[in-house]
Amino acid sequence: MGSLSELFAPESVAVVGATDREGSVGRAIVTNLRDEFDGSVVPVNPNRESVLGLDCYPDVGSVPDAPDLAVVVVPPQIAVDAVEEAAEAGVENVVVITAGFSETGSDGAARERELVAVAEEHDLNLVGPNSLGVMSTPVDMNATFGPEKALPGSLSFMSQSGAFITAVLDWANDQGLGFKDVVSLGNEAVLDETDFVREWGDDPDTDVILGYLEGIDNGQEFIRTARDVTDDTPIVLVKSGRTDAGAQAASSHTGSIAGSDEAYEAGLEQAGVQRVETVQELFDYARALSGQPLPDSDGVAVVTNAGGPGVMATDAIGDSRLSLASFSDETISALQDALPDEANVYNPVDTIGDADIERFRSAIDVALSDDGVGAAVVVSAPTAVLSFETLAEEILALQEKHGKPVVTCLMGGESTEAAADVLREGGIPNYFDPARGIRSLEALSEYRDIRDHTVEPPAEFDVDRERARDVLRGAKRRGDNRLGVEAMDLLDAYGIPTPEGDITDAPEDAVSVAQDIDGPVVMKIVSPDILHKSDIGGVKVGVENEDVYDAYEDLITRARNYQPDATVIGVQVQEMVDLDTGTETIVGMNRDPQFGPLVLFGLGGIFVEILEDTTVRVAPVGRDEATEMIDEIKAAPLLRGARGRTSADEGAIVETIQRLSQLVTDFPAILELDINPLVAGPDGVQAVDIRLTVDTDKL
Numbered sequence: 001m002g003s004l005s006e007l008f009a010p011e012s013v014a015v016v017g018a019t020d021r022e023g024s025v026g027r028a029i030v031t032n033l034r035d036e037f038d039g040s041v042v043p044v045n046p047n048r049e050s051v052l053g054l055d056c057y058p059d060v061g062s063v064p065d066a067p068d069l070a071v072v073v074v075p076p077q078i079a080v081d082a083v084e085e086a087a088e089a090g091v092e093n094v095v096v097i098t099a100g101f102s103e104t105g106s107d108g109a110a111r112e113r114e115l116v117a118v119a120e121e122h123d124l125n126l127v128g129p130n131s132l133g134v135m136s137t138p139v140d141m142n143a144t145f146g147p148e149k150a151l152p153g154s155l156s157f158m159s160q161s162g163a164f165i166t167a168v169l170d171w172a173n174d175q176g177l178g179f180k181d182v183v184s185l186g187n188e189a190v191l192d193e194t195d196f197v198r199e200w201g202d203d204p205d206t207d208v209i210l211g212y213l214e215g216i217d218n219g220q221e222f223i224r225t226a227r228d229v230t231d232d233t234p235i236v237l238v239k240s241g242r243t244d245a246g247a248q249a250a251s252s253h254t255g256s257i258a259g260s261d262e263a264y265e266a267g268l269e270q271a272g273v274q275r276v277e278t279v280q281e282l283f284d285y286a287r288a289l290s291g292q293p294l295p296d297s298d299g300v301a302v303v304t305n306a307g308g309p310g311v312m313a314t315d316a317i318g319d320s321r322l323s324l325a326s327f328s329d330e331t332i333s334a335l336q337d338a339l340p341d342e343a344n345v346y347n348p349v350d351t352i353g354d355a356d357i358e359r360f361r362s363a364i365d366v367a368l369s370d371d372g373v374g375a376a377v378v379v380s381a382p383t384a385v386l387s388f389e390t391l392a393e394e395i396l397a398l399q400e401k402h403g404k405p406v407v408t409c410l411m412g413g414e415s416t417e418a419a420a421d422v423l424r425e426g427g428i429p430n431y432f433d434p435a436r437g438i439r440s441l442e443a444l445s446e447y448r449d450i451r452d453h454t455v456e457p458p459a460e461f462d463v464d465r466e467r468a469r470d471v472l473r474g475a476k477r478r479g480d481n482r483l484g485v486e487a488m489d490l491l492d493a494y495g496i497p498t499p500e501g502d503i504t505d506a507p508e509d510a511v512s513v514a515q516d517i518d519g520p521v522v523m524k525i526v527s528p529d530i531l532h533k534s535d536i537g538g539v540k541v542g543v544e545n546e547d548v549y550d551a552y553e554d555l556i557t558r559a560r561n562y563q564p565d566a567t568v569i570g571v572q573v574q575e576m577v578d579l580d581t582g583t584e585t586i587v588g589m590n591r592d593p594q595f596g597p598l599v600l601f602g603l604g605g606i607f608v609e610i611l612e613d614t615t616v617r618v619a620p621v622g623r624d625e626a627t628e629m630i631d632e633i634k635a636a637p638l639l640r641g642a643r644g645r646t647s648a649d650e651g652a653i654v655e656t657i658q659r660l661s662q663l664v665t666d667f668p669a670i671l672e673l674d675i676n677p678l679v680a681g682p683d684g685v686q687a688v689d690i691r692l693t694v695d696t697d698k699l
């Protein structure tokens, strides 16, 4: 697949299925193209001589020069043939508008497979099928059947919903927001979101990549691509639709906690994508990111002529990742010089209700000069001594002078419109609501961190892969796909510390294992059919040597009573781990259909699902990311020695997360896995319990 630049800047476009029939899609597309497009438009239809005044050809092969792009609108039954014909005529870029493919059931799915085969054979850049079309403003191309065309600009937008594009354009045109390219992704049989992220990442005319996505096909590839692109170009997405495709009947804690939306949340964040919830936010972000410089620091100055709204702005800053800048002495005395005595010269700066342009201007100027100020928000209520339009012009000039981001909240209705237009032209967003203004500054701060963030490659530990494979095959040998504590060696093979212990299948053996272990022991029932051992009294903690024999028999009896047909492998006898100085954590993995292995870390023990103090990352997880995972849980202070506790060995936790990440990356056969608890103490970690599910066919 080549670069997609010709798809967006063709010199000629063939419309296959062009027609003049009123109300038809073929007519709408020809009309949209004919009216504005810089290049030539070639209708193709064997039943017409001309369409809307343009010469019509019977097939793409008869067009004298092969068109750069073919837009296909013929009925589904002949669409694949039409694409093939265009490809054979030398067309390399195809947009299939026609619906009736995989979105419609098994016949459609079969048709889509044929389409993919044709595209692969001819190495086509194919958009769709079931697409609204594509647009590109530099060549005035509107190859869609939508009613609206985009204004020129520097945002490139992709959407998995065609209807959403028409709605967005209608709205964006009202707002004066302009686009470079727009693409309706349709069924994404060939080109998908990752291809467009890559394309726009290389496109100097795209300042911000925007998307409305319901799903991401290949999460791992998307993360890799987006990480690269976001070094230069922000990506902002609305991800809707909480699919439950991944929520299989989970048999692990991790499986029940780490579902599909957690995967998206983590995956998009790791990709450097800014995820927003609403369309309004999508375009607030877009406007800020395309029109404003990035702040060097997160200190914000608020300059206002109105107390109340100034407080609203201050509150919004408090709720955000930004902070209210504290001014230098120099700034304060300069403000004292510029403002009347009753004014507030500390942040938020209140120039008071009678502030005229000059007073406002100097306050903003002084505030923006302060090194501790990364950005400013100007909040103003309408007054008789102030022209919003003049203020807007002054603000633009000051922004230019200082090169720092500024947003405005010129509050009011009609009286603000002319000023808002002036500001918009200069790339400054104006919002009535201070919270929205602060949010758009936050978007800039977020992106600055994304741009500056480097992702270190995951570590590769020296592990015993063959031994691990052999442990996993143990499930297969038993005709099962589940493994419990009998798979402790798997952890050992990957260098994750486990307490001393063994599985026994006779009480005498249990006694002899216990005698080899210092002090009292822990004994646990070992059965793939018993998910949570302690629920049935299947875990005995602090068993003295003389009680081991009876404890063994008791555990077996309990298992039998609980579930007479349960497969009982035996009883594990395990060294006691110190839970007074250690904290029970969980490290686990669940496999997501889109993103692959998700690694989970959190507060562990038997109440994990109740507390749900956990966080996830898409594997592979590097050291920095593993460290961030610890930072993110609420119980982090517990691990770091709150209330006189001794801090846990954080390095050992971080390493365990990384080693688990390597294990689940090395073995796609592992579907779900819990180490719960991983006891994290001052002198290291101990994996006390494990349970996993494997796909034995993949071993």
Ligand code: ADP
Pocket (backbone or CB within 6 Å): 499, 522, 524, 531, 532, 533, 534, 535, 539, 541, 574, 575, 576, 577, 578, 579, 584, 605, 606, 676, 677, 688, 689
């Ligand atoms: P399950 O999760 O199936 O109930 P575990 O092996 O996780 O079984 O044991 C349950 C709880 O028993 C653990 O969360 C922990 O509090 C305690 N426990 C288990 N093994 C040990 C051990 N070796 N040392 C100290 N406490 C343990």
Ligand code: MG
Pocket (backbone or CB within 6 Å): 605, 676, 677, 689, 690
């Ligand atoms: Mg457990």
